[in-house]
Amino acid sequence: MSSNNDNENPTVTTSQGYPIPSPFETQRVGEHGPLLLQDFNLIDSLAHFDRERIPERVVHAKGAGAFGEFEVTDDITDICGSAIFDTIGKKTRALVRFSTVGGESGSPDAARDPRGFAIKFYTEEGNLDWVYNNTPIFFLRDPIKFPHFIHTQKRNPQTHLKDPNMFWDYMTQNQEAIHQFMILFSDRGTPATFRHMHGFSGHTYKWSNKQGEWFYVQVHLLTDQGIKNFTNEEAGKIAGENPDHATEDLFNAIANKEYPSWTVYFQVMTEAQAKELPFSVFDLTKVWSHKDFPLRRFGKLTLNENPQNYFAEIEQVAFSPSHTVPYQEPSADPVLQSRLFSYPDTQRYRLGTNYAQIPVNCPYAKTFNPILRDGAMTVNGNYGAAPNYISTIENPVEYKTQSNFNYQSNQEKWQGPALPFHWKVEGDIDYVQARALYRDVLSKQPDQQKHLAHNISVHVANALPVIQDRVFEAFAKVDQQLSDDIKAEVLQLSPRSKDQSTQKL
Ligand code: HEM
Known part of the structure; x- marks a missing residue:
């Protein structure tokens, strides 16, 4: 679509391309008479303005983002067969969005809150999203607690105020949250900028190699800028003085070519080792010992390009832990399993049925799926005349079998009755x-x-x-x-x- 922006002297037009020599004119009867319904420019402008806002993210509403690249620095093909990691020196385009969690879109960047650290990699095997936080653990391990927990961090239904009673009532009833609350109330709960903090997968994921072996892994992105935090008082002051300080810091650093980077590591664990842990490998409230499971370096993430348009590229980006590539899978962590559903679900509501067709969410990899058709805002050509089912008559497609993925043939084996389960642990382990x-x-x-x-x-x-x-x-x-x-x-x-x-x- 031509936006006229490339011209030296762009002409203002209606949305339909009609040139408007004087954009502030309105059609009216006489000099001060009533307006005319035929004034398409006025109606076009007001009606579009009336619809400018979309729902903000239900959590992580305030954020900032930038583009960059992931470079493979070390060979990890013994653990993971994904194409993004297959060659040392290989670079893949990425987009990162940092965020706070509980506040609304205009809330201060300096809030005491975990920080989101979400990454989209545009790989040749499709989009890979790592939807991480700056803390290695989380508040809960029962996913159904998430809406309860988030409500206690947001506003009281009557007063519309943040409510310390709800906040601490939750923590004191849910002992597994105490570890994350301690991180949150240390100075790590108020990072000085988005550049001066780490990122963590938090969850256990499953990676496999091309030989069919699989492993539990956790990913760590360690900031090359060093950790820098505010004290409680510094954070309060900056929140008042400049609520967007971290957004501004990220944009200016990149504009000034001080490109922030993170060195990327993983921890790896076998199924046998997991069985020896004093806690479940699927318990998101626990970290893995670095002594027993040392960090192994494999890459560098660098942010080197600011978005051209915040709304198009950052507000509309849709991350999900379910956007993955061959050889990287979710583990059975129930919180992760629930997230696989929740993100695309909220994005169908927040951005629409065809959120994947928004340019920033489109994979660079070639895609073809004959039954993903139609729906509001179909803008990608809708696969033209190609059949909308797996056809053997017209334009038959050669379908690759699953064997080219070589997924683990040796998965965990699950069995047991379907029962309601509230994950409580005995003793002191939390x-x-x-x-x-x-x-x-x-x-x-x-x-x-x-x-x-x-x-x-x-x-x-x-x-x-x-x-x-x-x-x-x-x-x-x-x-x-x-x-x-x-x-x-x-x-x-x-x-x-x-x-x-x-x-x-
Ligand atoms: C049951 C648990 C959870 C649920 C149901 C949940 C749900 C959500 C939802 C609905 C969004 C908004 C997404 C959007 O509008 O595009 C979101 C954003 C986000 N969540 Fe979660 N979440 C959960 C746990 C977690 C955990 C454990 C992490 C980190 C390890 C995490 C990291 C993020 C991040 C980074 C974002 C912001 C993504 C962005 O920048 O667009 N969440 N979450």
């Missing part, structure tokens, strides 16, 4: 890694244990005393010192009268 984060990691970083207690306290101080007490109890299961520090600061910030300590929700 606290072990949270405790290690506090005692072994944060203790080695200056002031980080204190910052964690402080960042939690200033938030919890706004909750009801009965909720505050539950928070003290929850963190005591991680470490008594952490709980004591939180309690001391909370009670200082929100002193209690006697009757308040027995207040019920």
Whole structure:
């Protein structure tokens, strides 16, 4: 479509190409008389403007993105047979969108929140999406909790305000969330920019090689810019002064040719090793030990091109963990399995039935699927006269059999009755890694244990005393010192009268 933008002096036209010499004119009766319905330009302009907004993402609504490339630096064909990794030095075009999670499209980039780190690779075998976060774990392992959890992070249905009671009520009822809440309330919960943070698959995925062997893997993208975080107070200040600071930082860095990059690694585990873990390999609230499962480097992701049009290329991009390529598969992690459904479902609502035909979502790889036809906004030619079923009469297509994919012949074997299942674990296992984060990691970083207690306290101080007490109890299961520090600061910030300590929700 010609947009007239290439001309030195573009002519303004209606949407139908009618030239409008004076764009601010309206057709009316006499100088100050009523307007005319025949003024297509006015109606065209107002009607289009009235429809400019589409639903924002239900989560991760605020974000920024850029194009770039993924380069293979090390051979991993012993683990993964995907074409994107088949040759050292091979480069594949990519698009990355970074985001916060809970806020609306205009909310501050500096919010305390996980950051989304979603990547689309335009590979010769179709689009591969890695829809990751900047944290190696997540808040839950039962997918049906996701809408409940997200509601507690968003606005109260009556007050339309963020609500510390809902927020901490959720955490204190769901012990598997405590590890991620600790990451969130450390200074890692307020990264200084999108460039100064890592990305993690979080989930366990399954990769296989061309010999038919398969492996559990987790992917890590480690920032080459180094980690930089804000303190709670710095984040609050910048959120007020420049709510778009990270969006601006990313755009300016790329415009100034300071291209951000990430070195890409994976951890690998066999099925036998997974059976020896003290937790399930499908439990998204746990990390894999780096000592037992060392990082193996295989690539570099570099962002070197700003979008030309934010709405077309970033707002309309549709990522999904179900957009994958041969030799990379989801694992049985139930949260991942649910995500495979949820993303294309929300995109059919957010962008429309034919969201895959939007240029930024179109694979560069050649596609052909005779039954994906019609629907609102069919703009790709709709395969012309080709048959809309697998035809042997007209234009027969030679269908490749699955054998060229050489998928694992040796998959996990599942069996058992179909039962409702709420994933609860016995004993202390949900606290072990949270405790290690506090005692072994944060203790080695200056002031980080204190910052964690402080960042939690200033938030919890706004909750009801009965909720505050539950928070003290929850963190005591991680470490008594952490709980004591939180309690001391909370009670200082929100002193209690006697009757308040027995207040019920
Ligand atoms: C049951 C669990 C989850 C559900 C149901 C869910 C659902 C969603 C939905 C509906 C969106 C909006 C997508 C769009 O409008 O295009 C979204 C965005 C996103 N989610 Fe999730 N999510 C879940 C868990 C996770 C996890 C565990 C991660 C990371 C490991 C994650 C990372 C992201 C990212 C990065 C985005 C933003 C993608 C973009 O930039 O367009 N989500 N999620």
